[in-house]
Amino acid sequence: MRVPLSWLREYVDMSLPPDELAHRLTMAGVEVGDVIEIGSWDGCVVGQVLSVRPHLQADRLSLCQVATGVDQLEVVCGAPNVAPGQKICFARVGAVLYNTHTGRHEELKAARIRGVVSEGMICSELELGLGEGHEGIVVLPEDAPLGVPLDDYMGDTILELELTPNRLDCLSILGTAHEVAALTGKAVAHPEVAYPEGGPAVGDGVSISIADPDLCRRYTATVIRGISIGPSPAWMQERLTRAGVRPINNVVDVTNYVMLEFNQPLHAFDYQRVKERTVIVRRARPGESLTTLDGVERRLTSNILVIADANDPIGLGGVIGGANSEIGPDTTDVLLESATFDGPNNRETAQSLRLRTEATLRFEKGLRPELAPIALRRATQLIQQLAGGIVDQGIVDVFPGQEDSIKPVLLSAGKLKRVLGMDLEIGEAQRVLESLGFDCQLTGESSLLATVPYWRNDISIEEDLVEEVVRIVGYDSVPTTMLSTPIPYHQARPMTRLVAQVKDLLASAGMQEVINYPVISLEDLQRVVRDDEVTLPLRLSNPMNAEQAYLRPTLRASLLSTLAVNQGHGEGPFRLFEVGRVFNPRNGELPEERETAAGVLAGRRAETSWLTADGLLDFYDAKGVVDSVLGRLGVSATYEPAEDPSFAPGRCARVLADGTTLGVLGELHPGVISAFDLNAPQVSLWELDIDALSGAVHDTTREFQSLSRYPVATRDLALLAPSDVPEARIEQIMSQSRIVTSVELFDVYTGENVPEGSKSLAFHVNFQSRDQTLTAELVNRALDGILRNLERQVGASLRS
Amino acid sequence: MPESITQSIETLVHNALAELGEAHDSQTLDQWRVAYLGRRGRLTTILRGLSQLDLEERRAAGALGNKAKRSLEEHLDRRESEIRQVQLDRSAELDRLDVTLPGRPLSMGRLHPTTQVIREITSAFTAMGFSIVEGPEVEWDKYNFEMLNIPQGHPARDMWNTVWVDYQNESGERPMLLRTHTSPMQARVMEATKPPVRVIVPGKCYRYEATDATHEWHFYQVEGLAVDEGITFADLKGTLYEFARRLFGEERRVRFRCDYFPFVEPGVDMSIDCFACDGEGTSGCRICRDSGWIEIMGAGMVHPRVLAGVGYDTEKYTGFAFGLGPERIAMLKYGIDDIRLFYSNDLRFLRQF
Known part of the structure; x- marks a missing residue:
C-alpha cells in the first residue's frame, strides 16, 4: 500500500518528519518498508509562460518568456504543448534534474541552443521524476502560486506499507490516518458527504436482490443519470498515480479513489446496459461464462459469485467487472455498487481464476458491512461533482446479514x-x-x-x-521478568540424545556432516535401491523442481550427489555423513519418519603429505568408522556378507546387533559410481537406521568391570584356514576360551607358501585370569583347546 | 714410610688425571683404566711393591694407595659419563628436525554450521528449563494451520507458501504437507501434555518459495513454547532477553515491535541492537543496514483459540511462544551473505565452521 503523505494530511494533522512517522508506524505493527521522496527539486519554481514565439533557426523549438516571480527569463522549449499563460514547472540554471539525453541526474547549465541562450528549462514529467512523459511539458493548474518552490507546491513523500494480513484497515488512507492519529495524539477528520438527490426514488429505477446471502452480506447501490465521462481532475489523477493506480476516466477514477480512501471496492455499471434494470447477486450457473474487463473470457463454476442482470452475468462479485456493462465514453447513466462479499469465497474465486485484484485483496480479508453505504455515498458525491448528473433519491440497501456485525x-x-x-x-x-x-x-x-x-x-x-x-x-x-513458574519435569527424548551422540561420534571419527534436501528424483532413487525393496515414495504435488519431487526413503542418493559435487573441487579425502529423516509411506497416515545416518568415503585416505603413504579410502575405512561408532555406543555389531545391487558383489555387509539389522555397509557397484558421475575408482557407503540402533543401545546398560590384578600372557598364532572361512568365525572360536581376553589379527596372507584354497592368518592372543597369575602350563592348555576347536569346527590349523 | 713411595703415588695420580682429561672416547678410557688400574697397571704395581715395607709403613702406604685408587676410579666414572653426555649431545645434534615441516595429517570431522548453531540456541533455552522435543516434518493441514488459528481460506495462509504432498483422503481433500514452520508442535505438545509446558522444538521446515541469497525453501526453525498459570508478556521479554545476551553478548539490548502471527496475541517481533556497529546504525553497517537493529525472531502470547483448541482452560493458563531461524543467526554471527551456501554442502564452505 502506497500512502502519499499529502493525501494523508487531508484527514490528520501531521507534522512529524516522515522517517519518525515511519518508525512509529513500524513499531506499532504497520511496517513501513520504504519512504519514497517525490521532489528535491532545488532551483525549481512555479513559473508562468508569458509569451511564445518561434525559434528562427529551428522549426520545432520555440522561445518563451517565463515569469519566475522575481524575474523574467528567456527559455528555449521544444514541447508542442507550450502556450502563453500556462503555469509551468520552471528549472533555473543550477537545478539538478534528470537529463533525458545522458540518463543521469545532472546540473542544468545555461545553454546556447541554435544561437539562442536558454536561461533555464520548462520541465516535463520525466525530468522531474514524476513519470515517463517527455513529449510535453507539465502544465500546472491556473491557481498554482507563481514563484513558489516546486517542492513546496507539489513535493510529496510516499510511505510504502508492508502490511500483515490482519491489518486490512491500513489498505486505505483513512485507516492509516486513524493509526497515525493514535500515534501522534491527533484527531481524524472524515470527509463530509452530502449531495443533492434530484432524481426519482432509486427503488423505481432498479431492482436488486441477493439470491445467495451466504456469499453477499450486503449490497448497496445508487443510480446517477446524465453524467459526462471525461478525465478526472489533475488533483485526483495525481493522488491515484502516487498511490499506484492508473487514472482511466472520472467515474472509474472515483471508484478507485474511494477504495483507496475508505477501503471499500466499488463498481460502476453502465446503467443502460443492465438488462431489465435488474441486478441479481447469485452463484454462477453451469455453463455460464463472462468476458471480464481485462478481455479474458472466463468459464464460471457454481462456486463463483456473479452479479447478473435479468439474463446474464455482468460482473464477478468483488473480483472484476464484465465487459458487457463496462463504463465507456458514451455512458450517461451509472449504477454504482458498494457491497460486502464473503471473504473465503472471494479468495477461492481469485485463486481459481488466478486473478487477484485490488478488490479481492480487500474482500478476501473480510470487509465490514457497515462500510458499504458510507463509501457508496462518498463515491456518489464525487461522481456527481466530477461528472455531473442527477442522483436518484436514496440508496438501495439489501442487507440480509445484519446480525453478523462484530460485537463490542x-x-x-x-x-x-x-x-x-x-x-x-x-x-x-x-x-x-x-x-x-x-x-x-x-x-x-x-x-x-x-x-x-x-x-x-x-x-x-x-x-x-x-x-x-x-x-x-x-x-x-512492559517490565522484563524471568519465568517464575516451576520447571516442568522432563526426561530428554532418547532419540534426540542418540542423534546428537551419533553426530558427535561421527565427527570425532573424522566425518564431515552435510545436510541435504530430503527430496530426490525417482531416477536417482532407483539407482540406489532395489525396485522390490521399497514401495513408491511419497510424491510432492508442487515440488520446487522435477529433480526434487519425491520424499526420500533413503539418504543414499542425496549423499552420492553431494559427493559428486564436491569431487569437482578436489581429490579428497571425502568423508561425508548425514543424519536425517527418511520417509516411508503409510496408508492414510502421515509417513513414518525414521532417523537415519549415512556416510560416504571416497578419494585419498589422507591429505597430501610428505609423511603419509598413498592409498584410497576403501571398505575397511568405512567399516572402521561404523564399528568404532557402534562400539563407542556400547553396541557389539556383527557383519554378515550380503548382496545388494547397489554394492559391488562380495563387497557388501549387513550390520546387525542382537539379530536385528541396523544397516548396510559396502563398496558401491561400478554401475552406481558411474550413474552418479562419481570419479573415484571406489566409493564406500554405509547407512544405519538410528531407530533400530536405539533398540540395540537401550539393551546395553553399562556396568563397571574391575581391573584384573594379574599379568597378561600373549601368544602369537599363525593359522592356516580354508579361504571361505570368515575371519570373524575364527575370532569367535578363539574368544570362547574363558581366559582369552582379546584377539588381535595382525596379518592376512595368501600366495607363495600357502596352499591353494587356504589363507594364512596371524593373531596376537591375549590371556588373562581374574583370580590368578597364569602359568605357561595353563596358557598352553587353553591354546591346545582353541586349536582343537579350530580344527574341528572350521578346519583351521597351526601353520607349520 | 719412604718419601719416594708417597712421592711416586702422588706423581702417578697427577699424571693419571692429566691423561684422563685428554681422553675423549670410551676406547681411550679403557686403555687408561688398564694402564693405571688394571692388574698389571701402574698403581697396582706400586701397591704390590709395598710388601717389602715394614708393617707400620705398609699400613700407611696402603691407605694412601687405596685412597689414590678410589680417587682414580671416581674420576674415571665421572669422565665416562661426561664423554657419554658429549656423545649423546653430538648424536642428538645430528637428529635435529625441521620443526616447520607440516605435522602428520589427521582427519578431523565437523558438524554442519546449522547443527552447531541449533545446539547453541537450544542450550541457551535448556539452561532456562526448556526441554527439547521434535515433531514430524510431514504434517497435516490441521496441525500446520487449523489448530494454529489459521482456518481454511484465511488470508493469513499467504504468509506460508506451502509444499503439498500428493495425497488425497477419502473425502477428496489434500491435507498432507511439508510443515511450513515448527509451530505445529505447539499443538501437538499441548495435546499430549497437561500444563505446565516448557519446550523448545528445533527442526526442518519448508516453503514453496523461490530461493535467493536470503531465502531457502528448505530451512530450520527453533520454536519455543511455555504455558502455565501466570505466564505473562513480561516473562516472554525476560526469557528472550536472556537468550539474546547468551548468544550475542551481555551488553545487547532488545526491542519489541508489534507483528502478526495468527497463533499469538499480542504478537511481536524481537530485534537486538546491532552487534556490528553497537546499535549506532552508523552509515554503511552491512549487518543492520544502518538501522542499528536486527530482527531476530517472532514471538507472542499464545492465542486463546490455540489453547482452547487443545483443551486448555484459557481462564487459567497463559503462555508465550516464539520462533527463530538458526541460519539467520549463523549468517549474522559469521557474516555469511548467502543462505543457499548452507545446503549446497560445498566442503569449502562447511570446513570454515
Whole structure:
C-alpha cells in the first residue's frame, strides 16, 4: 500500500518528519518498508509562460518568456504543448534534474541552443521524476502560486506499507490516518458527504436482490443519470498515480479513489446496459461464462459469485467487472455498487481464476458491512461533482446479514495484567482505544466495553484489545521478568540424545556432516535401491523442481550427489555423513519418519603429505568408522556378507546387533559410481537406521568391570584356514576360551607358501585370569583347546 | 714410610688425571683404566711393591694407595659419563628436525554450521528449563494451520507458501504437507501434555518459495513454547532477553515491535541492537543496514483459540511462544551473505565452521 503523505494530511494533522512517522508506524505493527521522496527539486519554481514565439533557426523549438516571480527569463522549449499563460514547472540554471539525453541526474547549465541562450528549462514529467512523459511539458493548474518552490507546491513523500494480513484497515488512507492519529495524539477528520438527490426514488429505477446471502452480506447501490465521462481532475489523477493506480476516466477514477480512501471496492455499471434494470447477486450457473474487463473470457463454476442482470452475468462479485456493462465514453447513466462479499469465497474465486485484484485483496480479508453505504455515498458525491448528473433519491440497501456485525468487546484491567504482566489503569486503556477510533464505555471501576470501529475487522476478543493498547503505549513500558513458574519435569527424548551422540561420534571419527534436501528424483532413487525393496515414495504435488519431487526413503542418493559435487573441487579425502529423516509411506497416515545416518568415503585416505603413504579410502575405512561408532555406543555389531545391487558383489555387509539389522555397509557397484558421475575408482557407503540402533543401545546398560590384578600372557598364532572361512568365525572360536581376553589379527596372507584354497592368518592372543597369575602350563592348555576347536569346527590349523 | 713411595703415588695420580682429561672416547678410557688400574697397571704395581715395607709403613702406604685408587676410579666414572653426555649431545645434534615441516595429517570431522548453531540456541533455552522435543516434518493441514488459528481460506495462509504432498483422503481433500514452520508442535505438545509446558522444538521446515541469497525453501526453525498459570508478556521479554545476551553478548539490548502471527496475541517481533556497529546504525553497517537493529525472531502470547483448541482452560493458563531461524543467526554471527551456501554442502564452505 502506497500512502502519499499529502493525501494523508487531508484527514490528520501531521507534522512529524516522515522517517519518525515511519518508525512509529513500524513499531506499532504497520511496517513501513520504504519512504519514497517525490521532489528535491532545488532551483525549481512555479513559473508562468508569458509569451511564445518561434525559434528562427529551428522549426520545432520555440522561445518563451517565463515569469519566475522575481524575474523574467528567456527559455528555449521544444514541447508542442507550450502556450502563453500556462503555469509551468520552471528549472533555473543550477537545478539538478534528470537529463533525458545522458540518463543521469545532472546540473542544468545555461545553454546556447541554435544561437539562442536558454536561461533555464520548462520541465516535463520525466525530468522531474514524476513519470515517463517527455513529449510535453507539465502544465500546472491556473491557481498554482507563481514563484513558489516546486517542492513546496507539489513535493510529496510516499510511505510504502508492508502490511500483515490482519491489518486490512491500513489498505486505505483513512485507516492509516486513524493509526497515525493514535500515534501522534491527533484527531481524524472524515470527509463530509452530502449531495443533492434530484432524481426519482432509486427503488423505481432498479431492482436488486441477493439470491445467495451466504456469499453477499450486503449490497448497496445508487443510480446517477446524465453524467459526462471525461478525465478526472489533475488533483485526483495525481493522488491515484502516487498511490499506484492508473487514472482511466472520472467515474472509474472515483471508484478507485474511494477504495483507496475508505477501503471499500466499488463498481460502476453502465446503467443502460443492465438488462431489465435488474441486478441479481447469485452463484454462477453451469455453463455460464463472462468476458471480464481485462478481455479474458472466463468459464464460471457454481462456486463463483456473479452479479447478473435479468439474463446474464455482468460482473464477478468483488473480483472484476464484465465487459458487457463496462463504463465507456458514451455512458450517461451509472449504477454504482458498494457491497460486502464473503471473504473465503472471494479468495477461492481469485485463486481459481488466478486473478487477484485490488478488490479481492480487500474482500478476501473480510470487509465490514457497515462500510458499504458510507463509501457508496462518498463515491456518489464525487461522481456527481466530477461528472455531473442527477442522483436518484436514496440508496438501495439489501442487507440480509445484519446480525453478523462484530460485537463490542470487553476489556478489564485484570486481563491487561494477566497477559502483559504490568499494571495499567483502565482509563489509560480507554484513552488509547479511543484514539484508535474505538467507542468505549466504562462498565465498572476496572473494565470497559469497546465498540470496534467499522474500518477494523481484526478485533474480536479481549486479547486483541490488549494488543491494541500495548502496541500504542509501546512494548518498552512492559517490565522484563524471568519465568517464575516451576520447571516442568522432563526426561530428554532418547532419540534426540542418540542423534546428537551419533553426530558427535561421527565427527570425532573424522566425518564431515552435510545436510541435504530430503527430496530426490525417482531416477536417482532407483539407482540406489532395489525396485522390490521399497514401495513408491511419497510424491510432492508442487515440488520446487522435477529433480526434487519425491520424499526420500533413503539418504543414499542425496549423499552420492553431494559427493559428486564436491569431487569437482578436489581429490579428497571425502568423508561425508548425514543424519536425517527418511520417509516411508503409510496408508492414510502421515509417513513414518525414521532417523537415519549415512556416510560416504571416497578419494585419498589422507591429505597430501610428505609423511603419509598413498592409498584410497576403501571398505575397511568405512567399516572402521561404523564399528568404532557402534562400539563407542556400547553396541557389539556383527557383519554378515550380503548382496545388494547397489554394492559391488562380495563387497557388501549387513550390520546387525542382537539379530536385528541396523544397516548396510559396502563398496558401491561400478554401475552406481558411474550413474552418479562419481570419479573415484571406489566409493564406500554405509547407512544405519538410528531407530533400530536405539533398540540395540537401550539393551546395553553399562556396568563397571574391575581391573584384573594379574599379568597378561600373549601368544602369537599363525593359522592356516580354508579361504571361505570368515575371519570373524575364527575370532569367535578363539574368544570362547574363558581366559582369552582379546584377539588381535595382525596379518592376512595368501600366495607363495600357502596352499591353494587356504589363507594364512596371524593373531596376537591375549590371556588373562581374574583370580590368578597364569602359568605357561595353563596358557598352553587353553591354546591346545582353541586349536582343537579350530580344527574341528572350521578346519583351521597351526601353520607349520 | 719412604718419601719416594708417597712421592711416586702422588706423581702417578697427577699424571693419571692429566691423561684422563685428554681422553675423549670410551676406547681411550679403557686403555687408561688398564694402564693405571688394571692388574698389571701402574698403581697396582706400586701397591704390590709395598710388601717389602715394614708393617707400620705398609699400613700407611696402603691407605694412601687405596685412597689414590678410589680417587682414580671416581674420576674415571665421572669422565665416562661426561664423554657419554658429549656423545649423546653430538648424536642428538645430528637428529635435529625441521620443526616447520607440516605435522602428520589427521582427519578431523565437523558438524554442519546449522547443527552447531541449533545446539547453541537450544542450550541457551535448556539452561532456562526448556526441554527439547521434535515433531514430524510431514504434517497435516490441521496441525500446520487449523489448530494454529489459521482456518481454511484465511488470508493469513499467504504468509506460508506451502509444499503439498500428493495425497488425497477419502473425502477428496489434500491435507498432507511439508510443515511450513515448527509451530505445529505447539499443538501437538499441548495435546499430549497437561500444563505446565516448557519446550523448545528445533527442526526442518519448508516453503514453496523461490530461493535467493536470503531465502531457502528448505530451512530450520527453533520454536519455543511455555504455558502455565501466570505466564505473562513480561516473562516472554525476560526469557528472550536472556537468550539474546547468551548468544550475542551481555551488553545487547532488545526491542519489541508489534507483528502478526495468527497463533499469538499480542504478537511481536524481537530485534537486538546491532552487534556490528553497537546499535549506532552508523552509515554503511552491512549487518543492520544502518538501522542499528536486527530482527531476530517472532514471538507472542499464545492465542486463546490455540489453547482452547487443545483443551486448555484459557481462564487459567497463559503462555508465550516464539520462533527463530538458526541460519539467520549463523549468517549474522559469521557474516555469511548467502543462505543457499548452507545446503549446497560445498566442503569449502562447511570446513570454515
